[in-house]
Amino acid sequence: MNQTEDLNEVHLTVKEAAGYIEESPGVVRNWLRELKTHIPVKQGKNGYNYFDQPALERLMLIRRLNREQGYSLKQIEYYLATGEEKITPEPVHGAAENIRGDLAVIMERLDLQEQFNQALVTKLDEQQHYIKESLNRRDQLLLESLKASQEARKAEVKKKRFFSWIGTR
Known part of the structure; x- marks a missing residue:
């Protein structure tokens, strides 16, 4: 998918979303399990999760926090649950x-x-x-x-x- 496309109209599968944010599908599925309440996915009639622009933006934030800032999933969950309050170790x-x-x-x-x-x-x-x-x-x-x-x-x-x-x- 071209990143310049309008993401408001797009609903990506886990695999496609993982490719978009340059992560593996397994990592995205793990984030969904651990942080489901904080990732606004759309659930299809088939029970699969689909990602639109807000969900992709949330995945990119999670990726930045995890990969670039070294947050654990528990710290990311706290960060998202507290309205994105910075965590100082x-x-x-x-x-x-x-x-x-x-x-x-x-x-x-x-x-x-x-x-x-x-x-x-x-x-x-x-x-x-x-x-x-x-x-x-x-x-x-x-x-x-x-x-x-x-x-x-x-x-x-x-x-x-x-x-x-x-x-x-």
Whole structure:
């Protein structure tokens, strides 16, 4: 649509109005949900919202307040509800100091957690070493026991052969 056309005679859909004010249709629909009482839309027989010149002017104002002046939708709603009374943000005293204090506490706790984690890893390494050593000692004892058992069996077999050899003579 040519912007020089007479907007009094035009009724735009949400998509067309969004294009006219250079916003997305989703943004315009969100503004309609949040600020419906302040946007003079015409509702068609089909239930759709249509925008004429006053509605487009209101959308452009909302866009300026939101995009250029950084107003939130709640602030825009207040602005429109109070007859366009300017909003001056209240200064936030001490917020930065509170955040810095919280951050310092978090960093301190993070350092303590890192120390705990390192101590835990060291302890786990020690336990793993102890388990390996214990298993190696056990395996060594089992091997020695197995060798002794095999040697005893060999000695017994030799005795039996010897006595059976003697018995045959």
